[in-house]
Amino acid sequence: MKTLSKIAFCLSLCLLGNQAFAKDKLIVWESDQNGIQALTKVAKEFENRYDCEIELSQYDTVHQIEKVIELNSKNERSPDVFIMMSDKLGMAIHENAVSPLEFMNEDHEQYLKATADAFKLDKTYYASPRSVETLVVYYNKDVVEYPFETFNEYIDYSKKHAGTEKYGLLAKFDNFYLSYGILSGFGAYIFGINADGSYNRDDVGLNFNNASDGLSMISDFAKNHMPKDMSTDKGWDLMDELFIKGKAAAVITGPWSLQKFAQAGVNYGIAPLPLLSNGKSPRPFFGCKGYAVNAKSENKSLAMKFIQVINEEKNAIKRYEATAELPPLKTVLSNPLILNDDFASGIAIQAEKADPMPSIKEIGNVWQPMNDALYQAISSKHPDTKKLLDTAVENIKAQYDK
Structure with a gap:
């Protein structure tokens, strides 16, 4: 028995020894291989500095929070x-999937205020801004020397080239993300703001002011100045194809198109969105992506340190160079490398004339009703745009708390 006891004692010491020398491990999700490539070197340096292990994995950004929630619910390693995307902050908090980031109480001043605020609720920050994106105009310099300043000028270009299968401006206006800027330029908004700065889900302003005029403009432009297939599932590929071939002077899209156009050798430029028929500027969404810490992480303190390191200026610039996703750090935006980058400066300029994506969970109720309204407006000969928007708002509110 004494021998068995000694063996058991030795095994216990071995187990305790293994635990004592086991390194802390962080699992970090990035959006794609470009993002992983940008983090690899800094992750190695972090491992050496903090005697830990970092595992970099790829997972689609759009669905990361949903997957985290799923894994957490199953008590699986997440x-x-x-x-985290800023418009999913409400969902993440509701599902207890994210931890407050105490360091952001001071570090928030390093970022554009609107981007830090996008991850803030009740004076608490839940993510550190990673990148900001918004819609811009890509124009083909081999087709037009300079971008036009107004939608009407792009319409005139299309009319001038009628019958030649050449177009002035293309965009997927049947998609609410792409069309919101036009509606907001006519006075629409998604949710009103309470006195404390929070969103009021009961104040839906998508049929407010002259929003119906904005929907009428979208309807007319899509039906009369773009190919019919633009408002179908083929529209995305068709838009890119026509732009690359020089048959579209310009397109409205986001940072995700940059690599494709560059690889195709398009001689493109970047410009803000053109003025609307009412003379005002569109206010598209600007979206933020941020680094968040899982509420179920066993190494929250280490995870927060890692986020602070990868968002340092030098590391953020390297990530931008690899991903073309612009970090909203003030020092990065004032860096000569960024100031002299037409794409980065174009995004930064348009972001100043953009609305943040609402971060409450009810934003999820908005997309389908508004996409339905856009489809009806574009596919109908004589749409009642006011009625379509009234119906959309009713359908948005009908989904609350279901």
Whole structure:
């Protein structure tokens, strides 16, 4: 028995020894291989500095929070650090999937205020801004020397080239994300703002002011100045194809198109969205992606340190160079490398004339009703745009708390 006791004692010491020398491990999710490539070197340096292990994995940004929630609910190993989109903050908090980031109480001043605020609720920050994106105009310099300043000028270009299958401006206006800027330029908004700065889900302003005039403009432009297939599932590929071939002077899209156009050798430029028929500027969404810490992480403190390191200026610039996703750090935006980058400066300029994506969970109720209204407006000969928007708002509110 004494021998068995000694063996058991030795095994216990071995187990305790293994635990004592086991390194802390962080699982970090990035959006794609470009993002992973940008983090690899800094992750190695972090491992050496903090005697830990970092596992970099790829997962689609759009669905990261949903996957984190799913894994947490099953008590399965989930990432310590992941990318959260600002419009999903409400969902993440509701599902207890994210931890407050105490360091952001001071570090928020390093970022554009609107981007830090996008991850803030009740004076608490839940993510550190990673990148900001918004819609811009890509124009083909081999087709037009300079971008036009107004939608009407792009319409005139299309009319001038009628019958030649050449177009002035293309965009997927049947998609609410793409069309919101026009509606907001006519006075629409998604949710009103309470006195404390929070969103009021009961104040839906998508049929407010002259929003119906904006929907009428979208309807007319899509039906009369773009190919019919633009408002179908083929529209995305068709838009890119026509732009690359020089048959479209300009397109409205986001940072995700940059690599494709560059690889195709398009001689493109970047410009803000053109003025609307009412003379005002569109206010598209600007979206933020942020690094968040999983509420179920066993290494929250280490995870927060890692986020602070990868968002340092030098590391953020390297990530931008690899991903073309612009970090909203003030020092990055004032860096000569960024100031002299037409794409980065174009995004930064348009972001100043953009609305943040609402971060409450009810934003999820908005997309389908508004996409339905856009489809009806574009596909109908004589749409009642006011009625379509009234119906959309009713359908948005009808989904609350279901």
